[in-house]
Amino acid sequence: MKDRLRRFLNIDRRWLFLLLSVVMIWPIIHPSGIAGRTTQQSVKDFYDFIENLKENDFVILGVDYDPSIKPELQPQAVAALRHLFRRNVRVCILTFISGAPGLxxxxxxxxxxxxxxxxxxxxxxxxxxxxxxxxxxxxxxxxYKAYEKDAEGNTVKGMPVMKGINTYRDMAGVVEITGTGMLDAWVAYVGDKYNVPIIGGTTAISQLGYGPYLQNRQLLGLLGGMRGGSEYETLTGRKDKATSGIDALNLSHMLVIILILTSNIILLVLKEKN
Amino acid sequence: MLIIKKYIPLAIVMIVGLLTLATYYVPAKASQAYLSTLNQWEVIVSGFAFLLGLISLLMTHYKKIVRHEDGWGYSIFVFLGFLAVVIPGIISHGAQADNGTLTSLGWSFRYLYNPLASTMFAVLAFYIVSTAFRSFRIKSAQAFVLFIAAFILILGNVPAGQMLWDTLLGWTGCCSISDIIQWIMQVPSVAAKRGIMIGITIGAVVTSLKIIFGIERQYMGRD
Amino acid sequence: MENSLSVILGGWLSAGITIFLFSFLYKDNPLFKIAEHLYLGVGMGWWFIVLLYGTWIPKAYEPFMQGEYLLIIPVLLGISLVTQFIPRISWVSRYGFTFIMGYGAGLVLPLNLATDFMAQIGGTIKPFAAIASMSAGEFINYFLIAAGAVCVLTYFYFSVEHKGFIKKASNIGIYFLMIYFGASFGNTVMARFSLLYGRFDMLYDFSGARYAFATPVIILLTVCFFVYRHIADKKKAGITKTAKAE
Structure with a gap:
């Protein structure tokens, strides 16, 4: 028994990889359809900020991620842009990440x-x-000294979308979707200094780090990872990739919990037997 | 020669640093004009910094190929990959789409760069399960606290976990798992992150001052 | 470009690269190495094109040709960086580096001080100004934030020996950090699995008729490759063994 447990604890990790593959692929083929039951406060705040924008307001949408974290952030950016368009807000899309223009x-x-x-x-x-x-x-x-031309090489000044826009004073806010420290930069260099409202979308890994900014209202709303994206999609009334994505993560999350508990229980049993 | 090699660069960092620092506190027209010029220049200079990485990578793999070092055949793929984006990029003048149709550069991005970059990072997910099984050991009170926080987040981040919590503990009338997550994010996490943040900032401010006054100059290389 | 052939070709290339990279999970192999090296080249190539058409041409070359001759200064500073590769004149790169460092340090210093230092201290103390209208729960939470932040800072404060009260505070700080790191691990699980979902979802898309069944065919071929290598390696080992015995 002891030897068996020990052998199980040292199982070839490729079996674990295979197990993860199965629990990830299965829900993609057969979605469970279990709906999320909650909405985080920071997601509500993000939604409310855009909802309260006035028609013809001008907003910067920062798309600062590359394909490596696309599954987490592209759904957030798509949902935010749809929401901004629904509110008839003018949008200026920017990026400081070289891998983002393709996305x-x-x-x-x-x-x-x-x-x-x-x-x-x-x-x-x-x-x-x-x-x-x-x-x-x-x-x-x-x-216009920062951006003379758009991504297609057209002169920006004089475009109808830019009417009345010269500095941050003429803008209603910044929506930054990123997995880098770019959101911190917007808060520090723009939000705090020029009193520009900032909301953001970020990866789940970075989400916790923005707690202090949210508490201070330096950041007015935040979407965190796939969960944040799916809750936001639900609020906007159009479920898309984040919703199907979070559905696919159900089993794999359970797997991680089971693995942590199993290995620790085995260790406990082995220790007691010793 | 020492003046050109050492003192002028040190003067540049000090003058540029102090003047840029001053623009934050002196919102005069002259300081805005100075910052505006420097912003334009900085974009150009930092663009060139990329060349350092590019030349270094290509030189390393070129040498490997020429010297027939171990695995030199793979180095050819570095050049193939580079050209597979640069040639379409030049042909399509950097445009990824033309009237809604993908250009050759857009095609390279979608079907080459996109899968390469995203799969490289996606592989890490497999090591999470391996870590969870082999390394996540609850051996002390501190590790137990870490586990509880992780457990709540892993469970509560997905709809099935929220449903499971409600089914098992809903009858108690106690708070939902999302409320607990919210509390973790808004109270202990904020405290910890704030402590880390303040500590890092003190370090960053000291380093910045050291750079401006020429005390920290490792980035300049050896004399 | 976006005709059905280019879509099928793209699907096969995409699925192939993805599966080759995943094949490393079974074991290191030439297919993975090819994809890995391709990634280095493609990444650099992409960055090069984006900079060429997004920065060098529109922000340096074109304005210079239109008479903004002062732009020669940042261009020269930029080019100076490249002298790093020529040891005899590598000191020239200091001009570019000192410009970048001076600008960065000068800009970052006051902003970090305001956002990540002053505002954070303010955010910890300020809520207590409304102590009279606070509920007991709110007070406990704000107290925990303030006490926790101080304890975490104490943990990172190495200039004083950690004993007595300092040790106790620093130990409490560790528990706050453990909650933060545990929660971060929980979120990391979601983040990493989200990325894997993205790739599997794409492979699932590429397994359809639109992409000429790219995913299943490439998986099958990759498995055949591993079986063939396994047999070949065994044979090779057998021959070496016989040769040694002889």
Whole structure:
């Protein structure tokens, strides 16, 4: 018995990999359909912020992630853009991450068409900028010195979407979706310094780190990982990739708990027998 | 020569550092103009910093191929990968879509860069289960506290876990698992993160001052 | 470009790369190494193109050609960085580096001080200003935040020997940190599995007729490759054994 337990504890980890694969693939083929029962306060705050924007307000949407964390953040960005469009808010999409322009292009090919929005009139996409500090501070002085041309090489000044926009003073806020420290940068360089409202979407790993900013209202709302994304999708009334994603994670989460408990119980049994 | 090699660069870091620092506290037109110029310059300079990584990578793999070092054949794929994006990029002038249709660069992004980058990170998920089974040991009171926090988050983050909690403990009328998660995130986590944050900031401020005054100069390399 | 052939080709390439990278979980192998090296090149190539068309041409080359000759300064500072690779003149790179460091340090210092230091201390104390209108629960929570933050800071404070009251405070700090790290682990599980879900979801998409059944066919071929290698390795081991015996 003891030897068996010991052998089980030293099981080839490839069996665990296989087990994880099975519990991840199964719900993709057969979704459980169990609905989430709660909404976090920070998600509600994120939703309410966009809901309370006025028609024709101007908002920056930062899409600062690359394909490595796309499954967590792309659903958040898509849902936020849909919500902003529904509120008839003008959107300026920016990025400081080199891997993001391709993902922005993916969003651009679907979301604006669905909402019937026109490029240059309702939204605009700026070119990748390698230095966020420089761009963020520059936009407080003169937006057009930070971004003279959009991602397609068109001159930005004079576009209908930019009407009346010169600095942060003319904007209603920033929605930053990122897995990097870019949200911290928006809070420090823009939110705190120029009194610009900031809301964000981030990976589950980074989510806890924003607690102090949320408590201080330096950050007005936050979506954390797939769960945050799915709760936000539910609030906006359009369930999409985050909702199906969180459904697929049900079994794998249970697996991790079972594995931690099993190994510790085995250790306890072995210790007692000794 | 020492002046050109050492003192002028040290003067640059000090002057640029102090002037940039001053712009925060002096919102005059001149300081805004200075910051505006420097912002424009910084974007260009930091763009070139990328070349350091690029040249270093390509040189390493070029040497491997030329010297026929172990695994040199794989190094060819570094160049193939590089060209598989750069050539389409130049052909399509950096545009990923043209009238809603993917350009060759857009195609390379979607079907080459996208799966490569995302799978590299997705592999890490497998090591989570391995860690959970082999390394997550509850041996002390502190480890037990860590486990409880992890357990609540893992369970409460998914709908099935929330349902399970409600089914097993709903009758008690006690708080839901989401309330507990909310409390963890809003109270003990905030306390811990705030402590870490303040500590890191003190370190960062000291380092920044050391850089500006030329005390910290490791980044300059050896004399 | 987006015709059915390019979609099928893309699906096969995408599924192939994904499966090759996952094959490392079974064991290290040439398919994984090819994909891994490809990643390095593709990543750098992508970054290069994005910088070329997003920064160097529109922010340096074009304005310079239109008469903004002062831009030669950042360009030269940028180019100076590359002298790192030429040992004889590598000191020239100090000009570029000192510019970047001076600018970064000067900009970061006051902002960090305001956002992550002053605002955090303020955020810890400020709630107690409304102590009269606070419920007991709120008071306990704000007290825990304040006491916890102080205890965590004590834990990181190494200038004083940890004994007596300091030790007690620092020990309490550890418990706050443990809750934070435990919760972080819980969220890390969700984050990592989300990424894996993304890849599996994509492989599932590529297993359909639209992509000419890319996923199942490539999985099958990869398994065949491993079986073939296994047999070949066994044979090789057998031959070596016989040769040694002889």
């Amino acid at each position: 922005i292009e993916e969003i651009k090919q679907t979301v604006p068409q669905e909402a019937g929005k026109e490029y240059g009139k309702d939204y605009v996409v700026m070119a990748y900028n390698p230095n966020y500090m420089a761009a963020m501070t520059q936009m407080s002085i003169d937006f």
